[in-house]
Amino acid sequence: xxxxHKHPVPTDSYDPKRPLNDLLVAQLAHFKxxxxxxxxxxxxALPAEPSIDNREGIDRFIAAITGxxxxxxxxxxxxxxxxxxxxxxxxxxxxxxxxxxxxxNKPAKSNSRAKPKSKVKxxxxxxxx
Amino acid sequence: MPPGLDxxxxxxxxxxxxxSFDHMLGCLKTKHPQVDGLNGTEAIPDSTGxxxxxxxxxxxxxxxxxxxxxxxASVDYQIFNGDTSPTRTPTMDGFIRIYQKQQQPDxxxxxxxxxxFSEDGANNLPVLQTLxxxxxxxxxxxxxxxxPTLCNRAFAHYGSSFNNVGMNVFYIPSRFKSIYExxxxxxxxxxxxxxxxxxxxxxxxxxxxxxxxxxxxxxxxLDACDANQLPDYSFIExxxxxxxxxxxxxxxxxxxxxxxxxxxxxxFIATIYNRIRNNANLWPNTLLLIVYDEHGGLYDHVPTPxxxxxxxxxxxxxxxxxxxxxxxxxxxxxxxxxxAMLISPWVQGGSAIxxxxxxxxxxATVTERFIPxxxxxxxxxxxxxxxxxxxxxxxxxxxxxxxxxx
Numbered sequence: 363x364x365x366x367h368k369h370p371v372p373t374d375s376y377d378p379k380r381p382l383n384d385l386l387v388a389q390l391a392h393f394k395x396x397x398x399x400x401x402x403x404x405x406x407a408l409p410a411e412p413s414i415d416n417r418e419g420i421d422r423f424i425a426a427i428t429g430x431x432x433x434x435x436x437x438x439x440x441x442x443x444x445x446x447x448x449x450x451x452x453x454x455x456x457x458x459x460x461x462x463x464x465x466x467n468k469p470a471k472s473n474s475r476a477k478p479k480s481k482v483k484x485x486x487x488x489x490x491x
Numbered sequence: 492m493p494p495g496l497d498x499x500x501x502x503x504x505x506x507x508x509x510x511s512f513d514h515m516l517g518c519l520k521t522k523h524p525q526v527d528g529l530n531g532t533e534a535i536p537d538s539t540g541x542x543x544x545x546x547x548x549x550x551x552x553x554x555x556x557x558x559x560x561x562x563x564a565s566v567d568y569q570i571f572n573g574d575t576s577p578t579r580t581p582t583m584d585g586f587i588r589i590y591q592k593q594q595q596p597d598x599x600x601x602x603x604x605x606x607x608f609s610e611d612g613a614n615n616l617p618v619l620q621t622l623x624x625x626x627x628x629x630x631x632x633x634x635x636x637x638x639p640t641l642c643n644r645a646f647a648h649y650g651s652s653f654n655n656v657g658m659n660v661f662y663i664p665s666r667f668k669s670i671y672e673x674x675x676x677x678x679x680x681x682x683x684x685x686x687x688x689x690x691x692x693x694x695x696x697x698x699x700x701x702x703x704x705x706x707x708x709x710x711x712x713l714d715a716c717d718a719n720q721l722p723d724y725s726f727i728e729x730x731x732x733x734x735x736x737x738x739x740x741x742x743x744x745x746x747x748x749x750x751x752x753x754x755x756x757x758x759f760i761a762t763i764y765n766r767i768r769n770n771a772n773l774w775p776n777t778l779l780l781i782v783y784d785e786h787g788g789l790y791d792h793v794p795t796p797x798x799x800x801x802x803x804x805x806x807x808x809x810x811x812x813x814x815x816x817x818x819x820x821x822x823x824x825x826x827x828x829x830x831a832m833l834i835s836p837w838v839q840g841g842s843a844i845x846x847x848x849x850x851x852x853x854x855a856t857v858t859e860r861f862i863p864x865x866x867x868x869x870x871x872x873x874x875x876x877x878x879x880x881x882x883x884x885x886x887x888x889x890x891x892x893x894x895x896x897x
Contacts, residue, residue, distance in 0.1 A: 365895045366621050368757055375552060375752040376741045378733045383558050383748055385508065385640050385693075386732055388658035392695050395660045399700075421689045421734050428688040431703045 379417055387414065393424050404430050495837025495884030500776040502857055503725045505763055506647060507756060508640065508748035509561065509787025512632075512828040516623050517792070518547055518610045525843035526623070527630040533792055535584040535605060536572075538591045543602050545790060547609035554603045555749035559586075559788025560593050563638040563656045564815040566826065569788065570637060570795050575816070581794035583827075590788065605790045608753075618757040618896055619830065622764065622781065625840050625894050627833040627883050632848040634785040634826025635873075637795060643784045643826065644693060646850035647726070648683075650874025656809040656820055663697050668869060670724065670854040671698065671705040677862045680722035681705060684712040686730035686745070693728060716766045716773060724857050729759055749787055761896035764834065768893060775889055779834040780853070780880070786827035793828045796847060804872045822873070825849050836893055837884040844883060851877040 382390070394411055408426050412419030513529055520528030534542040559565075572585035591601040608616050635646035641659075642652035648669045655661045663669070674681040685692035685699075686709045692699050699706055707715070709730075715721050729746035736742055744751035745759035760781060767773050800823075809820040831848065851871070856879040858865045867875045 363625070363892050363894050365897050366617050368618055368761055368896055369551070369754040371743060371752055371754045371758055373741065375755065376733050376743055378735065378741075380733060380750075382732075383750075384561075384658065385746075385748055388639075388641060389691070389693055389695075389731065391658075392660055392693075393691075396695055396700055421732075424691050425688040427695075428685075428691045428699070431699050431706070432688070434703050 378421075382414060382417075382420070386420075390414065390420055390424070393427050397423075397427055400427075400430065493837070493884055493887070495835060495886060495889070496881055498776045498837070499778055499860065499881070499884065501721045501723060501725065501773065502778050502780070502860065503721070503727065503763070503767065504647070504780045504782065504853055505727045505729070505760065506644065507729055507760075507781070507783045508731075508746040508751075509785060509789075510747055510749075510753075510783050510830065511786035511789040511791040512793070512830050513545070513791045514549060514607050514786075514789040515616060515619055515783075515830045516628065517545075517607050519620060519624060519628075522610060523624050523841070525630075525841065526628055527793065527843070529607065529792065535587055535790065537587045537601065543587055543605055545605050545607060545792075547607050547612060547614070549603075549606040549608045549614055551614070551754050552750050552752040554600070554606065555787075555789075556600075557593065558749050559590050559604050561639050561785060561788040562658075562815070563636070563809070563813070563820070565589050565593075565788065566637040566786075567814075567816050570827070575818070583790075583792055583794055586788065586790045604788055607790075616753065616757060618761045618764075619781075619832075621894050621896075622760070622834055623830070623832050626835070627838045627842040627844055629782075629831040629833070629844045629848055629880075631793070631796075631828065631844075631846060632782060632831035632852075633795060633828050635850040636785075636822070637824060637826040638785070640784050641693060643850060646873070647784075647853045648694060648698070649871075650851045650854045650877075651804065651807065651871035652822075654807050654809055654813075656813055660696050666869065667871065669698060669702070670857050671702060671726075673854075673858065673862055673865065673869075674724055675705065677865075679724070679861045681724040681726075681857075682707045682711070682715075682722045683726045683728065684709055685728045687736070687742075689734045690728075690730045690732060690742075693731075713762075713766055716770055719770070719772045721773065721777065723861050727763065729756065747783075749789075765896055768895065774836060777835070778881075778884065780831065781834065782831040782850070782853075783829040784850070786829055791828045795827060796825050798823045798825065798873075802873060802876045807871075833880060833883055835884055836889040836891075837886045839883075839885055840890060840892070842883070844880070846878050848878050848880065849873075852879060855879050856881060 409422045517528035519526040533545040568589040569585045570581045586604045590604045638656045642655045645652040671681045684707045743755035745755045747756035803823045814820045851874040855874045855877040
């Protein structure tokens, strides 16, 4: 079949100041909602919440929040790569020791507490990818 | 097993914004009678009762301002023309009247919601219309809800919108998992590709916030195609707004949401298709579904179907304060019909699929393919009972006559 030609898109179609449609208004509301739930450090690094008619401000705000998530994404494998294996080995040996000598229970418990639950959860996801 | 199904490794879904089937593809019926489009005799009333013909006068931009309303109550009006009686039936003729109510005072542009693109005129859609006629077009793919974008997109990601019929922030009940989480748990791969950080994703609350590893940008998608590293399942979000990239280059919105330029969306569709089509390692084993999330307030002639009770989740109901119609909604009716097409060299060219589909068919199909023993208790009844579309990979030999775009 012959090659099909697309319509050229005129450059004057570009209008970054076009008023937000309903979708973008909702998207902005969702990003504001997420921003309010971010950790204080992350939230403080964001641009101020933009008004609905501040297109450039909205772009910066959304990009910044997306950036927070992207940076977490990069950090995830580093956070979890190590503990997956160690958890099994160390956990087993500690458990074995604990059975033999109950007095060593405390260090074992504090070790596992030091590992935030969320990291372990992320752990299992990391290697699968 | 048909060879196309045997070869299938990747499912790619592109979901665009807010155009009805008839608006984009209704004109095709004249030359392609398998397409359930328009006869040329259709007309709907305006607020005076005068009948306004459906005409092939749609323009690529500049015509749909203000954006036609498509919240739940407005769509209800479009479907039933304001009839709220218990015995009402969908007449699909309230589109102009509700647009006139939206525009004060009434102006002739209210007729624009009844305009469609053409096949042969200067206002044709060479990419979308070629794909619809050269591959398989769905004659009965409906939005999952007679309402706006976010609740409809939720059906594509989770198989339900969980009581929601609007654009509000909502969270997913813990019993349910997104299709991306399910695939990951099953050892499969998936990604939701948003356009870029500035356009970003619409799934920020439930997915991007917590499942960042399942996301990529559109450039990541293109790179994955080139590196033959596409995930098992890819969902692509278009660019939602005109903005500059980091080098100052102009990036046009590609979502085709009114009143963004439809031609930019055509270009976007062609870019995705070409990237897969021109890669000999992907084309034989990749299925591309192009679908729109909802109709955006634009006319379509096919009455919206009521769902059989066996397809309704009894636990979900949208209350009258959410529907704004004075009535609750039990998620027992689909939204307005939208364009949808299935693209693969294993699909019969020029075919039309008559069965009923909706956005829950997307996670249903992906689950069927990649997690065949998935526990139905962990997904909605809507999704578990939705039609799936892999059976349309019917050809015994791969087509070699598929279109190219430049």
